[in-house]
Amino acid sequence: MDAIEVNNLTFSYDSETDVLKDISLRIPKGSYTTIIGHNGSGKSTIAKVLIGLLEPQAGTVKILGRELNEENLYDLRSHIGIVFQNPDNQFIGSTVADDIAFGLENRQVPQEDMQAIIEESAAKVGMNDYLNAEPTNLSGGQKQRVAIAGILAVKPDVIVFDESTSMLDPQGKASINKQIRELNKNKDRTIISITHDMDEVAQSEYVIVLENGQVMMEGTPQEIFAHQDELEKMGLALPFALKISNRLKDMGVLDHGLLSLDEVVNSLCQLKSKN
Amino acid sequence: MSIEIKELKYTYSPGSPFAHKALDGINLSIPEGQVTAIIGQTGSGKSTLVQHLNGLLKVQEGSIDIAGYHLEPQMKLKEIKQLRKKVGLVFQFPEYQLFEETIGKDIAFGPINFGDTPEMAMEKAKTILPKVGLDESLIERSPFDLSGGQKRRVAIAGILVQDPEILVLDEPAAGLDPQGAEEMMNLFMSLNKEQGKTIILVSHDMEHVLQYCDNVIVLENGKVKTFCDTKTFFKHPEWMKEIGINPPGIVTLKQKLMENGFVIDPEIFDEEELAVAIESQVKSNG
Amino acid sequence: MGNIALGRYMDLNSVVNKMDPRTKIMVLLIVMIAIFIPAGFWGYIPIAIFILAALKLSKLSIRFALRSMKPMMFMMVFLLVINVLVMKTGTLWFKWGWFSIYSDAVIQTLYIILRLLLMIVMTTILTATTKPLDLTLGLEKLLKPFEAIGLPAHIIAMMISIALRFIPTLIEETQRIMNAQASRGVDLENGTLKEKVMAVLALIVPLFVSAFDRADQLANAMEARGYDPSRPRTRYKMLKMHSADYMALCMALIVLLSDIGLWMAGI
Numbered sequence: 129m130d131a132i133e134v135n136n137l138t139f140s141y142d143s144e145t146d147v148l149k150d151i152s153l154r155i156p157k158g159s160y161t162t163i164i165g166h167n168g169s170g171k172s173t174i175a176k177v178l179i180g181l182l183e184p185q186a187g188t189v190k191i192l193g194r195e196l197n198e199e200n201l202y203d204l205r206s207h208i209g210i211v212f213q214n215p216d217n218q219f220i221g222s223t224v225a226d227d228i229a230f231g232l233e234n235r236q237v238p239q240e241d242m243q244a245i246i247e248e249s250a251a252k253v254g255m256n257d258y259l260n261a262e263p264t265n266l267s268g269g270q271k272q273r274v275a276i277a278g279i280l281a282v283k284p285d286v287i288v289f290d291e292s293t294s295m296l297d298p299q300g301k302a303s304i305n306k307q308i309r310e311l312n313k314n315k316d317r318t319i320i321s322i323t324h325d326m327d328e329v330a331q332s333e334y335v336i337v338l339e340n341g342q343v344m345m346e347g348t349p350q351e352i353f354a355h356q357d358e359l360e361k362m363g364l365a366l367p368f369a370l371k372i373s374n375r376l377k378d379m380g381v382l383d384h385g386l387l388s389l390d391e392v393v394n395s396l397c398q399l400k401s402k403n
Numbered sequence: 404m405s406i407e408i409k410e411l412k413y414t415y416s417p418g419s420p421f422a423h424k425a426l427d428g429i430n431l432s433i434p435e436g437q438v439t440a441i442i443g444q445t446g447s448g449k450s451t452l453v454q455h456l457n458g459l460l461k462v463q464e465g466s467i468d469i470a471g472y473h474l475e476p477q478m479k480l481k482e483i484k485q486l487r488k489k490v491g492l493v494f495q496f497p498e499y500q501l502f503e504e505t506i507g508k509d510i511a512f513g514p515i516n517f518g519d520t521p522e523m524a525m526e527k528a529k530t531i532l533p534k535v536g537l538d539e540s541l542i543e544r545s546p547f548d549l550s551g552g553q554k555r556r557v558a559i560a561g562i563l564v565q566d567p568e569i570l571v572l573d574e575p576a577a578g579l580d581p582q583g584a585e586e587m588m589n590l591f592m593s594l595n596k597e598q599g600k601t602i603i604l605v606s607h608d609m610e611h612v613l614q615y616c617d618n619v620i621v622l623e624n625g626k627v628k629t630f631c632d633t634k635t636f637f638k639h640p641e642w643m644k645e646i647g648i649n650p651p652g653i654v655t656l657k658q659k660l661m662e663n664g665f666v667i668d669p670e671i672f673d674e675e676e677l678a679v680a681i682e683s684q685v686k687s688n689g
Numbered sequence: 690m691g692n693i694a695l696g697r698y699m700d701l702n703s704v705v706n707k708m709d710p711r712t713k714i715m716v717l718l719i720v721m722i723a724i725f726i727p728a729g730f731w732g733y734i735p736i737a738i739f740i741l742a743a744l745k746l747s748k749l750s751i752r753f754a755l756r757s758m759k760p761m762m763f764m765m766v767f768l769l770v771i772n773v774l775v776m777k778t779g780t781l782w783f784k785w786g787w788f789s790i791y792s793d794a795v796i797q798t799l800y801i802i803l804r805l806l807l808m809i810v811m812t813t814i815l816t817a818t819t820k821p822l823d824l825t826l827g828l829e830k831l832l833k834p835f836e837a838i839g840l841p842a843h844i845i846a847m848m849i850s851i852a853l854r855f856i857p858t859l860i861e862e863t864q865r866i867m868n869a870q871a872s873r874g875v876d877l878e879n880g881t882l883k884e885k886v887m888a889v890l891a892l893i894v895p896l897f898v899s900a901f902d903r904a905d906q907l908a909n910a911m912e913a914r915g916y917d918p919s920r921p922r923t924r925y926k927m928l929k930m931h932s933a934d935y936m937a938l939c940m941a942l943i944v945l946l947s948d949i950g951l952w953m954a955g956i
Contacts, residue, residue, distance in 0.1 A: 166580040167551060181913060202915065202917060205913065210913050212910055214906055216903070217906035217910065220854070220914075221854070222854050223822075226926070230916070232923070233923050234914060236921060236923045246925075295578060297444070297445050298649060299647050324580050363581060363582025364580075364581060364582075368656070375678045381678075381686075389655055392656065393656070393659045396681060396685060397663050400664070459872065484876060487871065491872070494865065494872070499898070499899050500866060512873055565873075
């Protein structure tokens with residue numbers, strides 16, 4: 129069973145221009161999937177449709193095999209969570225603990241169970257020392273980690289990251305990217321990350337490329353990055369490791385493109401010692 | 404004329420329990436006509452320093468010489484408006500400063516404040532639009548109808564239209580997609596190359612710093628930790644590690660290769676040159 | 690903004706900090722009623738003693754409490770001027786040409802100022818010892834019985850707590866927009882009226898645009914996390930009354946009763 133199954137989805141904000149045009153896609157359960165495309169390609173719209181914030185004009189969305197509709201929206205939302213872009217505008221509680229509690233309160237989790245869940249979720253994102261901290265005293269990265277903890281507290285099967293690192297400084301970005309990989313380590317959660325960060329894309333398992341509201345390409349990062357020209361036309365740059373290894377491949381030094389710098393260095397060292 | 408900053412200190416809410424020392428004795432001489440990056444972690448004092456440059460923050464201690472003005476404590480600078488005209492400051496996410504009904508009026512807002520007649524200002528607005536990559540025909544449209552990236556261009560046009568000598572940019576490419584970011588940076592570089600404008604760029608993006616900047620200033624805890632030319636800076640990846648910033652890919656790769664016994668000219672910062680150097684190393688050993 | 694004492698929470702870890710917010714709200718209400726009972730000058734004695742004791746127990750200095758009066762200074766002076774000009778009863782204290790001061794004008798104003806002072810100090814104690822969110826929670830619980838007659842207590846409480854949560858964010862935003870517009874030559878101090886109107890517009894419009902933007906994103910975030918105002922919710926923070934709470938309530942009631950007593954006796 130797929131975590132997400134989208135069939136013939138069409139969406140428009142103003143019923144004139146379609147932002148999403150007859151999209152069909154599947155996201156395997158337990159996978160780490162990235163969705164890329166330049167601004168205005170429909171990436172963020174699809175995220176909002178997946179969690180039922182926007183209702184499509186046509187087509188269906190299935191979450192873990194169940195079709196999303198008005199009646200089961202509330203139930204299905206405990207299976208899917210989303211971390212948005214702006215760290216400030218999704219921090220609802222006045223302290224870290226209150227914010228993590230928000231989802232639990234909505235799910236009517238008994239009060240006596242909350243403290244343990246809050247502490248456990250905060251610990252998973254390394255924020256357990258900050259339970260009483262207020263949002264003004266937290267960095268953007270810390271706020272995003274609290275957002276993740278708030279979602280983990282309700283134990284969802286699917287977590288969507290909608291450009292969650294794009295407003296963070298490098299440290300915040302690195303810590304959230306690490307956190308995302310950590311969340312997917314045991315393959316018991318599906319991660320869908322909408323991103324511009326090509327290094328993150330290189331580390332994911334499955335990539336969906338959107339352009340003008342349509343799925344342009346999908347496949348493993350290797351498969352996607354093989355289409356260098358098309359990607360560049362869409363304004364998407366390749367990760368540096370791949371650019372340089374492709375160049376070295378053209379020069380006849382390497383056999384194929386590589387996705388991480390460590391792989392590049394290893395291959396080159398082997399070549400060097402062989403000669 | 405370069406920008407001379409001497410012993411600049413600044414404390415927020417001095418004398419209160421919330422007092423916070425943001426700048427602690429900054430000495431800098433930022434060269435004219437070049438692109439200088441200011442980097443450092445959040446809270447290192449970058450934005451405090453930058454807000455001194457056009458007089459948004461008044462000098463508490465020390466002095467600044469910039470664009471023909473001498474700024475020091477306890478002075479009432481009548482010409483502060485003229486200083487702000489000469490030193491254009493583009494804040495992070497500048498699209499949030501738009502407010503007028505039309506793009507033209509919004510861009511003309513600055514020049515009118517600085518003393519132009521509305522007609523002159525509108526004429527300037529018209530000529531600046533193509534320079535930021537927007538069509539002149541948009542001038543009568545509402546800025547709120549535009550996409551995020553276009554809004555930012557309008558906001559930046561609103562500063563460029565003042566024709567500042569010095570342009571201070573705080574993370575101008577944050578939140579844009581890679582193509583949008585590159586176009587934005589190219590716009591500023593052309594202003595530097597073609598019109599000789601001094602550019603100060605606050606950025607977290609080391610790829611941009613390496614690609615576009617001539618000098619690098621590193622701030623840490625309100626002090627200047629490093630001030631050197633870009634190449635020297637990127638020859639020391641450990642300096643970046645110390646302030647928690649990942650070096651650009653090419654610097655990391657060079658360093659890793661050198662650690663593994665490759666001999667690579669430290670002056671190489673170009674992908675193509677690096678590839679050639681690697682090729683010669685791998686093949687020449689045979 | 691650093692000097693405003695009114696409404697700022699102070700983490701002083703006092704007995705009053707630990708009290709149930711419901712107690713503190715009720716005590717405030719009771720004392721407010723007592724303040725408005727026309728029990729004459731002596732009526733203010735028990736109230737003043739109660740408030741001084743509350744200040745002491747809250748570990749707040751009298752100076753801090755008085756500082757919260759600052760924003761009211763202008764209003765008080767204004768009140769005095771109006772009263773002196775309008776009220777012409779009691780004994781004549783001063784006369785110079787058409788200008789005269791009668792005793793009632795001054796005494797009445799002093800009474801009003803005293804009432805205001807007591808109320809403001811009392812409110813300052815409440816806000817200085819109670820986190821905004823606890824205050825909201827207390828309010829929600831106290832309003833709960835009125836849900837039966839259709840008052841959406843939890844929605845009101847949610848709105849208040851979100852408003853409180855976003856005050857620092859919006860202050861920061863205001864500062865940022867002001868800086869950005871100042872860089873475009875806006876000068877709030879000098880300039881003609883027309884320029885000033887434009888300057889205010891240049892601040893207000895972006896502030897509204899971004900506030901609506903935030904509200905939209907916040908609503909999405911809340912909905913995505915399963916918030917539905919029509920559904921029941923459990924609450925993480927529980928309120929519990931302790932012996933100190935009952936003591937405080939009793940003391941407040943004694944103050945109220947003694948004022949009522951003085952009032953009755955006076956009649």
